[in-house]
Amino acid sequence: MTETLNRPAPPLPRPPRRPAAEEPARSPLALGASAALWAALAGLLLVVLPVLLFWATDSRSGTGWVEVVRTAGRFWLVAHGASLDVPGGRYALTPLGLLLVPLWLVARFAGAAAREVPAPRRVGAAVAGAYGLLTMLVAIACTGSEVHVSPVQSLVGGLVVGGTGAAVGLLRPGHLLWHGLGTRTRRLLSSGGAAVALLLAAGALLVGGSLAMHGSRAVDLAGASDPGALGGFALLLTGIALVPNAVVWGVAWLTGPGFAAGVGTSVGPFGYELGPVPALPLLAALPEGGVPEWVAVLVLAVPLLAGAVAGRLVAADLRDDAASWSRTALEAAAVGPVCGVALGVLAWTSGGAVGGARLVELGPSPLAVAAATTATVAVGAVAGALVRRARLLD
Secondary structure, three states, rough: OOHHOOOOOOOOOOOOOOOOOOOOOOOHHHHHHHHHHHHHHHHHHHHHHHHHHHHHHHHOOOOOOHHHHHHHHHHHOOOOOEEEEEEOOEEEOOOOOHHHHHHHHHHHHHHHHHOOOOOEEEEEEEHHHHHHHHHHHHHHHHHOOOOOHHHHHHHHHHHOOOHHHHHHHHOOOOOOOHHHOOOOHHHHHHHHHHHHHHHHHHHHHHHHHHHHOOHHHHHHHOOOOHHHHHHHHHHHHHHHHOHHHHHHHHHHHHHHHOOOEEOOOEEEEEEEOOOOOOOHHHHHHOOOOOOHHHHHHHOOHHHHHHHHHHHHHHHHHHOOOOOOOHHHHHHHHHHHHHHHHHHHHHHHHEEEEEEEEHHHOOOOHHHHHHHHHHHHHHHHHHHHHHHHHHHOOO
16 A cells, blocks of 8 residues: 555656647749839949948038938949930940849848748749839939939839849749759850850950050049049949940940940941040040951951850750751841840840030940841851861761
C-alpha cells in the first residue's frame, strides 16, 4: 500500500500542438506595389542626399530646404524622361547615366518580388503601374511657380521606366521567366543583345578616344565659367551622367546618320556642320571637321562586324537543329530589326532640348539610327551566319 502511494503519478498527456499558422501569401499586386515604392524611395534618396549636401556646404545659397528637395525631385523626374518648363525655354535632355539608377533599382526589387509568387508577369505589371503613379505624384509635388513638370508626361515616363526595369529583372538569363521563353526568342534576344553591346562598346571607344585627343579643350571648357570647387564637382557629376548619351551619339556616328548639336547642325561621317556649343567639357569630344569619304565608308564596317558576330552566334546555336540554309539566314537577318529597335529607342532617349534658341535640337534622329542599324547589322548577321554554318558543315 505504501509503495502504491509513493509511486509517482503518470505524466499528464500534453495537449496536441497546433500547427503553426501559415503566413498568408501576398498577392502579386501588393508585392509589385511594394517593390515599386522601395525602388522609388531608394532612387529619390540617391538624388536628394547629394543635392542637400551641396546646399548645406554652399554658404551663399538662400534657398530653403523644401525648395532644395523639390529641385532634387525634378532631377529625379528628368531621369525618367520628364521635361522641365523653365523661364526661357525647356529642359528635356535625359541623362542616361542617371536613368540607369532607377532602372537598376526597379530591376532588383522587381526580380526579388517575383521570386515569391508563381505568376511573375503580374508582379511586373503591378510594378510598372505603381511606379508610374508614384512618378506622377512626385511631379505634382515638384511643380512650382517658375518650374512646371507635366504630370501626364511623368506618368508615361514612370510607366516606361517601371515596365522596362521590371522586364529586365524578370527576363534576365537564369530567371524562371527567361527559361519560359521559346528557344528562338531567347536566341534572338541573346544574339541581338551581343550586337548592341558591341556597338555601344565601339561608341564608347570612339567618344573616349576623341575626348583624350581633345583633353586640353575639355579643360578650357571646364574653366570657362569659373565654377569653383563645388560647382566644378557638380559639373563633373553632370558630365558623368551624360557619358552614356555621348556613347549613343557615337554609335549614331558609326552607323552613318550622325547627330545634331543644335538647330541646323549635323555631325556625322557623311556630313559635318557645327556651330557654337555649350561650355560642357564632354562636348570637347566633338570632331573639329568632317572625314574623307573613304573613311566614312570604312566606318560602316563597325555595325557590319557587330552583325557578323551576332550571326555566328545564331548559326552556332542552330547547328544541332539541322537547320536549313534559308532558316539560318532568316533568323540571322531578324537580328537587324532587334538591334535597330533597341538603338532607335536609345537614340530617342539620348536627345532633347537644353533651354531655348538653337539648343532645342540635340542628339540623333531615332528613325534614321534605327533604319541604318537594321540594314547594316542584318547584312553582317546573314553573312556571319552563313560563313559559320559552312564551317560547321565541313
